[in-house]
Amino acid sequence: MMGFSAIEPDNLDTWSRSSGLLSMNDNLALARLMSDFAHELGLAVGQKNNPEIGEAGRSLAGFDFAVAEECEAYDECDAYTSIYNQVLEIEYPDNDPEAFTRACSKRGGKIPIVLRDRELTTPEDKAYRFEMC
Numbered sequence: 001m002m003g004f005s006a007i008e009p010d011n012l013d014t015w016s017r018s019s020g021l022l023s024m025n026d027n028l029a030l031a032r033l034m035s036d037f038a039h040e041l042g043l044a045v046g047q048k049n050n051p052e053i054g055e056a057g058r059s060l061a062g063f064d065f066a067v068a069e070e071c072e073a074y075d076e077c078d079a080y081t082s083i084y085n086q087v088l089e090i091e092y093p094d095n096d097p098e099a100f101t102r103a104c105s106k107r108g109g110k111i112p113i114v115l116r117d118r119e120l121t122t123p124e125d126k127a128y129r130f131e132m133c
Contacts, residue, residue: 004043005043005044006038006043006044006045006046006064006065007034007038007043007044007045007046008045008046008047008048008067009031009034009045009048010048010049012027012028012030012031012047012048012050012061013027013049013050013052014027015027024052024053024056025060028053028056028057028060028061029060031045031047031057031060031061031062031063032060032061032062035061035062035063036062039062044064044065045061045062045063045064046063046064046065046066046067046088047061047063047065047066047067047080047084048066048067048069049067049068049069051068051071051076051079051080052079054079054083055083057083058083058084063084064084064086065084065085065086065087065088066080066083066084066086066087066088067087067088067090068080068087068088068089068090069090069091069092070090070091070092070095070096070099071089071103072089072091072096072099072100072102072103072106073091073092073095073096073099077089077103077106077107081107081110081111086111087111088111088112088114089103089107089111089112089113089114090113090114090115090116091103091113091114091115091116092115092116092117092118093115093117093129094117094118100113100115100131100133103133104133108133109133112132113132113133114130114131114132115129115130115131115132116129116130117129117130
């Protein structure tokens, strides 16, 4: 691999928008296929969002860690930290400007917490935001 250690598949909550065409188990099965393939390549696999899948993310999908976007803003962080030893929390200033400060007070030093602009701009852009605690 070229310097990568993990992947984090996104949009594995399509079952919640499929009008019954997909189930949560369908998406967990797809995630398991991706996890197995990534693990064969020596890559870890992160659950991105979807706190409602709970322990099934680890046991059925094979996720190794979680990337939790806006979990402070939506009061979902415990759903990740109760299951995974490794959680990367990302907060955005446009939704809840105080979420990053609250998150740092609650979990700073326990898990990495990032404040980032939603568009992931470069430092030259006036909208660029990047802080960690």
